[in-house]
Amino acid sequence: MTRQLDDVDRTILRAMTADGRQTVRALARAVGLSEPSVRERLQRLERDGVITGYHAALDPASVDAATAAFVALRFEPGEAAKAVVNERLARETCVLEVYEVAGEDCYWLKVRASGTDALADTLDRIRAIPPVRGTSTTIVLRTVFERPLGPDTGPA
Amino acid sequence: MTRQLDDVDRTILRAMTADGRQTVRALARAVGLSEPSVRERLQRLERDGVITGYHAALDPASVDAATAAFVALRFEPGEAAKAVVNERLARETCVLEVYEVAGEDCYWLKVRASGTDALADTLDRIRAIPPVRGTSTTIVLRTVFERPLGPDTGPA
DNA sequence: GTTGAAAGAGCATAGTT
DNA sequence: AACTATGCTCTTTCAAC
Numbered sequence: 001m002t003r004q005l006d007d008v009d010r011t012i013l014r015a016m017t018a019d020g021r022q023t024v025r026a027l028a029r030a031v032g033l034s035e036p037s038v039r040e041r042l043q044r045l046e047r048d049g050v051i052t053g054y055h056a057a058l059d060p061a062s063v064d065a066a067t068a069a070f071v072a073l074r075f076e077p078g079e080a081a082k083a084v085v086n087e088r089l090a091r092e093t094c095v096l097e098v099y100e101v102a103g104e105d106c107y108w109l110k111v112r113a114s115g116t117d118a119l120a121d122t123l124d125r126i127r128a129i130p131p132v133r134g135t136s137t138t139i140v141l142r143t144v145f146e147r148p149l150g151p152d153t154g155p156a
Numbered sequence: 157m158t159r160q161l162d163d164v165d166r167t168i169l170r171a172m173t174a175d176g177r178q179t180v181r182a183l184a185r186a187v188g189l190s191e192p193s194v195r196e197r198l199q200r201l202e203r204d205g206v207i208t209g210y211h212a213a214l215d216p217a218s219v220d221a222a223t224a225a226f227v228a229l230r231f232e233p234g235e236a237a238k239a240v241v242n243e244r245l246a247r248e249t250c251v252l253e254v255y256e257v258a259g260e261d262c263y264w265l266k267v268r269a270s271g272t273d274a275l276a277d278t279l280d281r282i283r284a285i286p287p288v289r290g291t292s293t294t295i296v297l298r299t300v301f302e303r304p305l306g307p308d309t310g311p312a
Numbered sequence: 313g314t315t316g317a318a319a320g321a322g323c324a325t326a327g328t329t
Numbered sequence: 330a331a332c333t334a335t336g337c338t339c340t341t342t343c344a345a346c
Contacts, residue, residue: 005219013219016212020176025322037331039324050218055211055304056172062206063161063169065310068255070226070264086300093308098300099224107300108226114310121312144242144254144263148211152249154221154270156277179339190314195341 003048005151008033012041013050013151020054057148065094065112067119068140073107073126074133081131088129094122159204161307164189168197169206169307176210213304221250221268223275224296229263229282230289237287244285250278 005013011031015022028038045051060066075085089095089109097110109126113119116139123135161169167187171178184194201207216222231241245251245265253266265282269275272295279291 003218013212013214017214018211020210020212023322033330034332035323036325036333040330048218049215051212052215053213054176055174055213056169056176056207057209057211058169058173058305058307059205059208060305060310062159062204063305063307063310065305070257090301093306094310094312096305096309097302099296100298100300101226102295102297104294108294108296112305112309113312118310118312138260138264139258140255140264141258142256144256145246146253149214149216149219149221149252149268150249151214151219153252153268154216154219154250154274156250156269156274180341181339191340192315192342193313196313 003050005050009041009045009050010151012038012045016042016051016054017148017150060112064114067113067115068143069111069113069119070138070140071109071111071123071126072104072136072138073109074105074135075107075129076131076133077105078131084131085129089126092122092125094118095126159206161206165197165201165206166307168194168201172198172207172210173304173306216268220270223269223271224299225267225269225275226294226296227265227267227279227282228260228292228294229265230261230291231263231285232287232289233261234287240287241285245282248278248281250274251282 008031012027015027015030024035024039024042027042028035031038060068075081085107086098089098094111094113095109096112099108101108111119111122113122123137126132127135164187168183171183171186180191180195180198183198184191187194216224229241231237241263242254245254250267250269251265252268255264257264267275267278269278279293282288283291
């Protein structure tokens with residue numbers, strides 16, 4: 001089982017998901033503990049894999065990735081086929097997320113590209129992966145909001 | 157139009173999406189420029205909104221959010237209804253992403269919860285939003301991979 | 313774009329309770 | 330687990346080039 005988090009841990013996680021570049025000192029002030037204590041907790045959260053990393057978030061339009069789409073991907077059954085698909089999808093820089101979903105025998109992908117042309121190119125390459133049987137693409141017209149996973153997400 | 161990024165900018169963005177907590181000094185070594193230059197570029201990228209923030213990434217299981225699902229949400233047309241839906245969805249901590257998609261007259265949501273029970277509770281609350289007409293939920297069985305948006309994402 | 317300097321802030325490692 | 334105390338690194342802001 002995963003380690004239990006207390007209120008201080010959750011405060012740290014809340015603060016670091018909101019601003020991942022703030023100093024340990026600022027963090028210590030936020031939680032009301034000394035700097036070494038907070039540092040130790042932070043390091044433990046990193047060691048235990050609760051915090052998996054820190055990432056700069058980019059504006060999609062500024063990096064030429066304004067067009068988002070979801071792609072349902074059907075492909076031949078079998079572990080070998082799945083391995084091929086996984087490996088090829090990993091090489092597609094426009095494919096940001098890949099999920100195996102229930103209900104339909106397929107993957108769902110989140111893709112970002114500069115526009116519909118680049119999206120079409122990516123889809124062409126995906127359809128060229130041998131085990132792939134077909135795709136069904138849903139274009140995102142507008143992002144209403146996106147937020148990072150936080151310590152208060154799961155519990156209803 | 158958005159400002160054009162050069163190779164140095166892209167290297168900085170690549171490094172900061174991979175490790176958002178590294179020091180400016182380390183960044184400077186990575187790009188092969190002096191510290192003040194890199195600092196200035198980083199600040200400009202932040203000011204211009206290319207970098208929208210820095211966030212700690214959390215392990216879903218460790219924060220009790222192991223179950224992911226996509227929800228197609230149909231609701232009554234009209235701006236007023238949309239405003240109500242947006243506001244209520246923003247209050248749902250399990251709802252991490254909301255997109256307006258083409259093809260079907262609805263939203264697509266990405267939801268994370270501790271399990272199917274908490275997911276069902278969230279869906280109950282979403283269905284209780286007045287303009288909402290129905291939902292269609294697809295459970296994620298496995299996350300194949302997820303990666304942050306980077307400077308090389310968009311261009312095919 | 314560069315180097316160099318100097319003050320302050322932050323970090324890491326102790327040793328203690 | 331928490332604290333204080335310490336030396337060291339990094340940041341930040343100058344200047345001058």
